[in-house]
Amino acid sequence: MSVSPAIGAASGAPESYDEHVSASACPACLAAPSAEQMAKSGDIKGARIMLSLPTAHCAVCITDVERELTRQPGVRSARVNLTLKRVSVDAEPGVEPAPLIAALDRIGYEAHELDAGMLSATETDKRGRDLLMRIGVAGFAMMNIMLLSIAVWSGAEAATRDLFHWISAAIALPTVIFAGQPFFISAWGALRGGRLGMDVPISLAIILASAISVFETIKHGHHAYFDAAVMLTFFLLVGRYLDYRTRAVARSAAEELAALEVPRATVLRDGAEVVVPVGELHPGDLIRVRPGGRIPADGEVTLGTSETDRSLLTGETLPVYVGPGAMLSAGEVNLTGPLTLRVTAAGKDSSLHRMADLVAMAESAKTKYTSLAERAARAYAPIVHLLSFTAFGVWMWLTGGDLRFAINISAAVLIITCPCALGLAVPAVVTAASGKLFRRGLLIKDGTALERLAEVDTVVFDKTGTLTMGTPKPENLGDLNAQDMAVAAALAAGSSHPLARALAEGAAAAGCTPATLDDLREVPGYGVEGRWQGQIVRLGRADWIGATAGNSTATHLKIGTGAPITLRFADSLRPGAEVAVAALIAQGKRVLLVSGDVEGAVAALAQRLGISEWHAGALPQEKAALVTQLTGQGARVLMVGDGLNDTAALAAAHVSVSPASALDAARTASDIVLLGQDLSPVADAVKIAVQARRRIKENFGISILYNAVAVPIALIGLATPLAAALAMSASSITVSLNSLRLK
Amino acid sequence: MSVLSYLIPISLFLGGIGLAAFFWSLKARQYEDPKGDGERILSDEYDDHPKP
Numbered sequence: 001m002s003v004s005p006a007i008g009a010a011s012g013a014p015e016s017y018d019e020h021v022s023a024s025a026c027p028a029c030l031a032a033p034s035a036e037q038m039a040k041s042g043d044i045k046g047a048r049i050m051l052s053l054p055t056a057h058c059a060v061c062i063t064d065v066e067r068e069l070t071r072q073p074g075v076r077s078a079r080v081n082l083t084l085k086r087v088s089v090d091a092e093p094g095v096e097p098a099p100l101i102a103a104l105d106r107i108g109y110e111a112h113e114l115d116a117g118m119l120s121a122t123e124t125d126k127r128g129r130d131l132l133m134r135i136g137v138a139g140f141a142m143m144n145i146m147l148l149s150i151a152v153w154s155g156a157e158a159a160t161r162d163l164f165h166w167i168s169a170a171i172a173l174p175t176v177i178f179a180g181q182p183f184f185i186s187a188w189g190a191l192r193g194g195r196l197g198m199d200v201p202i203s204l205a206i207i208l209a210s211a212i213s214v215f216e217t218i219k220h221g222h223h224a225y226f227d228a229a230v231m232l233t234f235f236l237l238v239g240r241y242l243d244y245r246t247r248a249v250a251r252s253a254a255e256e257l258a259a260l261e262v263p264r265a266t267v268l269r270d271g272a273e274v275v276v277p278v279g280e281l282h283p284g285d286l287i288r289v290r291p292g293g294r295i296p297a298d299g300e301v302t303l304g305t306s307e308t309d310r311s312l313l314t315g316e317t318l319p320v321y322v323g324p325g326a327m328l329s330a331g332e333v334n335l336t337g338p339l340t341l342r343v344t345a346a347g348k349d350s351s352l353h354r355m356a357d358l359v360a361m362a363e364s365a366k367t368k369y370t371s372l373a374e375r376a377a378r379a380y381a382p383i384v385h386l387l388s389f390t391a392f393g394v395w396m397w398l399t400g401g402d403l404r405f406a407i408n409i410s411a412a413v414l415i416i417t418c419p420c421a422l423g424l425a426v427p428a429v430v431t432a433a434s435g436k437l438f439r440r441g442l443l444i445k446d447g448t449a450l451e452r453l454a455e456v457d458t459v460v461f462d463k464t465g466t467l468t469m470g471t472p473k474p475e476n477l478g479d480l481n482a483q484d485m486a487v488a489a490a491l492a493a494g495s496s497h498p499l500a501r502a503l504a505e506g507a508a509a510a511g512c513t514p515a516t517l518d519d520l521r522e523v524p525g526y527g528v529e530g531r532w533q534g535q536i537v538r539l540g541r542a543d544w545i546g547a548t549a550g551n552s553t554a555t556h557l558k559i560g561t562g563a564p565i566t567l568r569f570a571d572s573l574r575p576g577a578e579v580a581v582a583a584l585i586a587q588g589k590r591v592l593l594v595s596g597d598v599e600g601a602v603a604a605l606a607q608r609l610g611i612s613e614w615h616a617g618a619l620p621q622e623k624a625a626l627v628t629q630l631t632g633q634g635a636r637v638l639m640v641g642d643g644l645n646d647t648a649a650l651a652a653a654h655v656s657v658s659p660a661s662a663l664d665a666a667r668t669a670s671d672i673v674l675l676g677q678d679l680s681p682v683a684d685a686v687k688i689a690v691q692a693r694r695r696i697k698e699n700f701g702i703s704i705l706y707n708a709v710a711v712p713i714a715l716i717g718l719a720t721p722l723a724a725a726l727a728m729s730a731s732s733i734t735v736s737l738n739s740l741r742l743k
Numbered sequence: 744m745s746v747l748s749y750l751i752p753i754s755l756f757l758g759g760i761g762l763a764a765f766f767w768s769l770k771a772r773q774y775e776d777p778k779g780d781g782e783r784i785l786s787d788e789y790d791d792h793p794k795p
Contacts, residue, residue, distance in 0.1 A: 059785035067788075082779030129769055136769070140762040144755060160747075167751060 049089040049097045050114035051104070054441045054660070054675035056085055061109070068107050072100055085438070085675070086114060110676060112660055131241045134179040138234040141175035142227070146725075149227040153722045158220075165217040165224045172226035173210060179233045180206050182240060198377040198423065201384045205414040206232055212411045215404075223408070228415045228724045235732045236423045243427035246434050246444070265296035268340070281346040289339045291496055291524075295332045299341030301325060305525030306337035307497065307541075311464045311643065318553050318598075319499070321525055321541065331644055336497050337524020371448040372696055373426040380422065388413045391715050405717075412719040416710045421731040425699035428739035433692035436742060441676035442657075442685050449671035451696075452655040453689035455636045459584050460627060460649070462641035463595035463605055466659065467577045467679070472499055472553055472569035474506040480557075482512065484565065487532055488557050490514035491539035494521070494528045499555045499569055500539070527555070535560030542566075553601075571601070573608075574659075576680030581609045583683030590635070594618050594626060596645050624648035640682060642666055657682055691742055699735045706731040 056065060062080045065087055069078035074095040080087045089100060097113045104111040148164040156164060180203070187203035190196065209229040216224050266273050268286040278296045281287070286302065289295055295308070307319040310332050319335055322328060328341060392410035399405050434444045444450055461467050480488065489507035492500040493514055507514070517530035517537065527540015538545055538558045545556040547564035557565045584591055593614040595602045602616035615626065623641075627649045630637050639646070639653035642662035647669045650656040656670035659677075667673055674681065710727045713719050768774070 059782040062779060062782060063786045063788055080779060081776040082782055083776045125775075129774075132769055132774065133766065136762060136765040140758050140765075144758050147754065148751075163747075171755075 049091055049095065049100065050086055051089065051097065051101065052086050052112040052114050052660070052675065053080065053104075053109060054085060054112070055110050056080060056082060056087075057439070064107060065104060065109055068103055069100060072103055075100070087111075112675075128241070128244060131182065131237060131244060134182070135234065135237045135241060137175055138179040138230055138237055141171050141179075142230045142234045144171055145227045145230055149721065149725070152224075161222075162217065162220055165213070165226070168224060168226040169214055169217055172230050173214070176206055176210050176229055176233060179230075179237060183233075183236065196381040196385070198373075198381060201381050201414065201417070202232070202236060202423070204385075205229075205411075205417075208407075208411045209415050212407060216408075219404075223721050225411065225415060225721050225724065228721055228728065231725060231728055232415065235728070239423035239427045242424075242431040246427070246431050266290075278346070281343055283343050283346060285343045285346075287341050287343060289334045289341060291334055291336055291338060293334050295328050295330055295334060295341070297330050297341075297343045297346040298328065299343045299345075300327055301339055302342050303340035304337050306339050307335045307525055309333040309335055309498070311470050319497075323525060336495065336522065371426070371451055372693070372700075376422060376425075376700060384414065384417045387417065387711065387715070395717070409714070409717050412714045412717075412724065413711065415724050416714040416719055416727065417707055421699065421703035421706060421735045424732055424735050424739075425703060426696055428736050429692050429695045429699065429742065432695075432739050432742045433688055436688055437681070437685055440681040440684060441674060441678065442681050443673040443675060444671070445673065446671050449655055450689050450692055452636075452671070453638065453686055454693035456589065456638040456655060456686060456689075458590045458592070458630055458635040459638045459640065460592045460594055460630070460653070461581070461611075462623075462639075462643060462646045462649075463593060463597055463602055464571065465642040465661065466640055466646075467574055467581075467593070467605060467609065468571035469574050469677075470661075471572060472502045473572045474503050475568040475570045477503075477506050477510060477567070480565065480567075483515075484557065484559065485510065485512045486515040487517070487537050487559055488539060488567070490517045490532075491520070491528045491530055491537060491557070494530065499553070500528065502569060503539075503555065503567065532559070570604075573605075574677065574679045576678035578609060579680040580683045581611060583680070584686065585610065587683070587686065589638075589686070592626075592630075594623050594649075596620075596623075596643075618645075620645040620648055624652045627652045638686070639670075640679075641670075657685075688742070695739055695742055698738055702734050702738065703731060 053061070053065065056062070062082060065080050066078045069075050069087065069089055072095075074092040076090045076092065078087055078089045089095075101111045101113065145168045148168050152161050152164050183199045183203045183206065186197065187199035190200055206229050209225040209232070213224040213226045213229065215221075265276060265278050265281055266288045267276050267281070268274075268288060273288060281297050287296065287299065291306065301322055301324050303324065305321075305323040307321055308328060309319050310329075322339070327344070328339075388410045391413045392406045395406040395409045396403070430444075430450055433450055437444060464470050477485065485507055489504055489512050492503040492507065494500075494517075504514075515532055517532050520528065520530040522528050523540070523544070525541075526544040527538055529536065529538045529540075531537070537560070539555060542548060542554070542556050542564075545558045545564045547556040547558070547566060553569040553571070555567050555569070557567060581591060591611050591613070593602060593606045593609075593611045595614075595616055596618055597616060599616040602614055606612070606614040615622075618626070623646060627637050627639055631652070631654065636655075637653045639650050639656040640658070641647075641650055641656070642659050643666060646658075647666045650658060650666055650669040655672070657672045657674060658666045658670040659674040659679075660667075661677075662670075662673075672685065706727060710719070710723070713723065773780075
């Protein structure tokens with residue numbers, strides 16, 4: 001895992017934004033693409049928009065999504081890829097992803113934007129197709145050679161056998177040279193680095209098998225191992241491809257989820273607004289942030305009042321009032337009024353990057369995990385070489401220096417022990433398991449994450465944005481009489497503040513018709529004010545209304561000179577949160593809740609979910625320290641979090657999960673990304689991981705068993721090419737079938 | 744055994760056609776979305792005529 005993607009996303013804007021930057025300084029030109037831009041982008045054939053579709057799963061989903069998207073203005077065509085759960089939209093230049101996402105949301109499909117700048121990397125999936133092509137060649141050669149080999153095994157003699165061996169050689173040698181390259185290259189790399197990976201015995205076996213077969217063919221020998229050499233290449237390539245595919249799919253999808261950090265900022269230069277990439281901001285620049293926008297850099301407010309939502313940074317759910325002189329950090333969301341900021345720190349010095357440094361520290365402290373496959377390879381490679389050389393030495397001595405016979409035996413040992421089944425043992429299981437998790441909306445970014453997940457015994461949850469949605473819901477609407485509610489709904493309709501929106505939605509759901517107000521206006525940072533039947537009515541902050549502020553999320557309603565009414569809000573629970581926590585506790589895991597939010601809110605949630613251990617008001621460092629402390633006590637910690645304040649803890653944990661709505665840095669730091677909104681797959685994931693680890697171990701057992709039977713036969717010189725071929729395919733197929741048993 | 748002299752070339756040629764077809768399907772990106780392609784036949788869009 002590296003921290004750089006997070007930094008890259010924050011500072012370097014994707015190429016697609018370049019056209020906006022080069023445009024003139026007139027703000028209107030920025031809003032709509034100019035004719036010049038249209039012409040310029042004509043040669044790149046408009047915009048390509050990629051959306052992730054975590055909930056799509058059937059033919060109806062494909063048809064629905066494609067039909068709805070092509071109905072949108074400017075969309076030329078849309079094609080769903082169900083395997084990757086994403087849709088690729090070919091649109092006219094200037095079409096934005098946001099309305100498309102909204103349109104899909106209306107017909108009931110959750111969608112997230114994928115970063116167009118990263119697309120080229122995965123769309124031309126060169127390595128995957130390259131491996132597939134080698135598999136195809138190896139498979140073709142294997143089948144043809146096997147036809148000839150069967151003739152030899154069933155008793156072809158003398159000239160016919162030689163002819164068949166020659167034809168086999170003619171097919172096998174080019175095939176091995178072409179299809180075996182991935183192994184040769186990586187074996188050479190391992191040898192130069194002074195290591196003995198799995199690829200060294202593999203390459204040695206393939207090369208030795210081919211060489212000895214050519215030699216035997218020239219000498220009119222009985223046994224040639226061309227079929228074994230090609231079959232080895234084929235099965236191992238399949239393992240390699242599965243391994244590659246799992247990793248590539250997961251990595252690309254996780255990285256492409258578009259950055260939540262604003263890649264652009266609106267800068268005031270000589271009185272005009274210019275949109276620039278965040279990377280080009282300098283301290284001292286004046287930037288403007290509209291309501292609903294995210295603060296692009298640390299800065300001091302020079303003009304305007306508003307409230308900001310810091311939940312992603314600190315976990316607090318209460319919006320914070322800001323006015324001139326207030327210091328804001330990059331990543332906060334401006335809620336109500338337009339703000340003008342003077343940048344105090346941008347790029348490397350901003351708080352976003354200090355957080356990234358924290359992650360880097362936590363990651364360097366993390367001990368590197370050795371996967372089961374690596375451990376197996378480490379033990380396996382020396383044993384194989386030792387066995388093969390011993391066989392060579394012993395038979396040289398026994399036969400009194402029969403080089404040809406001794407080499408034959410040692411090649412047979414190498415072929416038999418060659419980790420065909422071992423090469424499939426891990427990738428086949430990981431592919432099956434991650435495919436299963438992917439269908440439930442979980443992306444495994446790293447193959448070893450599954451193994452680490454299987455070891456987890458302690459689960460630490462963040463609150464805001466993880467167990468809860470981070471969106472408030474009114475709690476005590478029922479206390480209002482119909483008239484008050486009508487006034488409140490009408491006032492709430494005048495603001496886009498999250499509390500106001502939640503209130504308006506809640507009132508509408510309760511069947512309330514908003515009252516008619518005059519002079520409705522929003523006072524940024526305070527609330528909404530209007531005139532109703534000649535009285536001044538207000539909805540907003542406690543100090544502005546004249547009410548006393550509590551410590552839960554609330555807004556206050558005052559009608560005329562009446563007493564202020566407090567409307568309390570609670571963060572709505574993420575769907576599946578209860579199920580996930582209950583299932584984890586039932587699995588015997590220790591579950592903790594750690595939040596940066598105030599004690600009351602955290603305690604209430606912990607009680608509701610049945611979590612007995614909770615910590616409130618935790619700073620980012622404290623979260624990471626808690627995880628480190630638990631690890632120090634011997635616990636294997638699964639951290640589930642979404643905010644910047646969780647990032648260091650995510651990196652410090654044994655394995656970590658973050659939702660797709662999490663900040664870029666948090667997703668980069670975590671091993672598993674939750675694609676949908678539902679949290680319940682987390683508990684399933686732990687169960688599947690445990691199962692997967694059991695299957696991997698069973699597969700190793702099968703391989704060892706097969707070697708225990710076959711190696712002695714090879715050592716005493718009784719292994720024929722037929723026996724090698726039988727044993728090899730039998731073990732590979734058993735291992736693959738065992739992997740598919742994963743439920 | 745003279746039958747071998749043409750049977751073996753024929754078998755290699757047929758295998759070669761299979762290989763060429765595989766290369767073509769790979770180049771034509773037929774393995775990009777195996778799951779979606781399987782589901783698409785269930786949709787009744789473009790049942791009467793191919794997608795333009």
